Amino acid sequence: MIELSIFACLMMTVCLGTTAAIYKPLRQLLNDHSNVAISVVLVMVVCLLALQTTNSWPVAIGTGAVGGAIAIEFRRASSRRAELSALAGLADFARLLSDAVGGGSDLFEAIAVASRSASGQIAEPLENLVQALPHIGLEEALRNFSREVNLPAAHLLAAHLIQANKFASGRLWVALRSISEELQTFIEIDQAVASQRFKQEFEIRGLSLVIVFIIAGTFFALPDVIEGLSSGSGFFVIALVGLLVLSAWFLSGRFNRRLSAANFELRAN
Amino acid sequence: MEAVVFAALVILSAAFAAVAAVLFVVPWRRETAPLDAATSGIQSELALVNLSLLPYLLGLVAFGALGAICTATTWSRFGGSLWIAVISTVGLGLFLFIPRIVLGQMVRREKADMEAALGTFQRLAAVAVAGGAEISFALRTAAVVGEGRSWQRLRAAAYSGLYSSRTFSSELAELGEIYNSSQLRNLANLVAISESGGLSQSSLERMAEAQTQHSNQELLALAERNTAKMVLPVALLFSAFATFVGFAVFQVLSEVQL
Known part of the structure; x- marks a missing residue:
């Protein structure tokens, strides 16, 4: 039965992949949520393999939980890197804009010039911005850009550019320089704090996983000792331990939450 | 019979907690209400986070009921000693403070x-x-x-x-x-x-x-405060491990025939 479930899981993945290769909306959906889909399938397979090996549901659930937690951690780390890269790209873009405007270009030309050297997370949104500029105008194109990047810093940059274009054309480069410096300062603070707390976060999350793994392993390795846990008070202890581990996990995430830039959002119109 | 009553009480408590949580989380007003400097205390705090008095009072009643249910359950299961009475009363009091604490957090976030x-x-x-x-x-x-x-x-x-x-x-x-x-x-x-x-x-x-500059300093101060608070999750993990190992050891020792 378990072998059949593992086989069904893998077959479903293959079928889904094949269908996605042919059917565009499904491909788009998988592209948008590829990490989640892969993680779910992997956790299910790991869970079923553990059940197959040990024939114990608590071990399978524990292993699945550990696998899921590791997948979540990887996802968090990758989205964190992407966000930092986008922030750094935005700061560089603002600096280049300021230099270009200071050299005598108008804002439209400066955006086109500065976007050429952009790379990473914001390269594509900037390309779209440059293409949209002649058709829908600066304000609307910047609104679309900020929605596409979807970071408070991008909204902030767009707001400053709109405001500077309307009212500060004479001192535009000064305004742009200050935006760039502000973003750079924020990134430096963010990175300093992140590196300071990364070790602590790793230890706490790692310890949580070790405890879950020990409990799951105890069910498998020491069934006689753990027999008492199947009583009423045993269930209470297991629930209490689970609650404490979950609370520690939640609190470590809460205290280690990345510094969010002023949660600014550009008004729609 | 007792188990059924206990389960019913737990389900009722969970329902009360859910109602109270929904009352606080769901944005009842879409438009921002005008503020009035003449109001003070709870009403001014509620106006600041755009909540009216009714959800707050309902939350208070819901958490009060939750605390009362827990008190009654503890009393009926563990007898009516003085210590149980003291612990139950403190528990009930803590439940009554939950809406106030949540409101305080919402106000602080609003000010930030x-x-x-x-x-x-x-x-x-x-x-x-x-x-x-x-x-x-x-x-x-x-x-x-x-x-x-x-x-x-x-x-x-x-x-x-x-x-x-x-x-x-x-x-x-x-x-x-x-x-x-x-x-x-x-x-x-x-x-x-x-x-x-x-x-x-x-x-x-x-x-x-x-x-x-003030905002940057605030960010750094917040980061330092959070770093100091990391002791709490470590303590929780240690408690979890100690509880589990302690229970297993207790099980083994209780089976040893002297």
Whole structure:
């Protein structure tokens, strides 16, 4: 039965992949949520393999939980890197804009010039911005850009550019320089704090996983000792331990939450 | 029979907690209600986070009932000793404080949001001022840029002066009183000077810079506070491990025949 479930899981993945290769909306959906889909399938397979090996549901659930937690951690780390890269790209873009405007270009030309050297997370949104500029105008194109990047810093940059274009054309480069410096300062603070707390976060999350793994392993390795846990008070202890581990996990995430830039959002119109 | 009653009580408690949570989380009002500096205490805090009194009172009743149910359950299962009575009463009291604590957190978050919005508001206005705009005009143009409750309130303050006898500076001063924010009061004073014909363009730029520095310092201070608080999850993990190992050891020892 378990072998059949593992086989069904893998077959479903293959079928889904094949269908996605042919059917565009499904491909788009998988592209948008590829990490989640892969993680779910992997956790299910790991869970079923553990059940197959040990024939114990608590071990399978524990292993699945550990696998899921590791997948979540990887996802968090990758989205964190992407966000930092986008922030750094935005700061560089603002600096280049300021230099270009200071050299005598108008804002439209400066955006086109500065976007050429952009790379990473914001390269594509900037390309779209440059293409949209002649058709829908600066304000609307910047609104679309900020929605596409979807970071408070991008909204902030767009707001400053709109405001500077309307009212500060004479001192535009000064305004742009200050935006760039502000973003750079924020990134430096963010990175300093992140590196300071990364070790602590790793230890706490790692310890949580070790405890879950020990409990799951105890069910498998020491069934006689753990027999008492199947009583009423045993269930209470297991629930209490689970609650404490979950609370520690939640609190470590809460205290280690990345510094969010002023949660600014550009008004729609 | 006792087990059924216990299960029913637990389900009822969970339902009460769910109702209370929904009352606090769901935004009942879409539009931001006008603030009134004359109100004080709970009502002023509720107005600040755009909640009316009814959800708060319902939350209070729900958590009170939850506490009472827990007290009654503890009493019936563990007997009526003095210690149980003391612990149950303390538990009930703690439950009654939950809505107040949640409201306090919401108010603190609202004030932090306003400070962040104010910093951006001043910087955007400073851009227009650098281009030669007059302060009130620059602030009014900056107020239309952002989204969110704090921005709605800044916008209301900026534009109510155009349609009533109240001035922009008095509106900002009232907001400063309600939010208890020195930055808002300083901005109100600056606008008042500008309204009376004074030149305070460079002051706005300096205030915007000071606000940015203040925000950066706040971020660093928050990071340090959070680092110190990391002791708590470590302690929780240690408790979890100790509980599990302790129970297993207790099981083994209780089976040993002396």
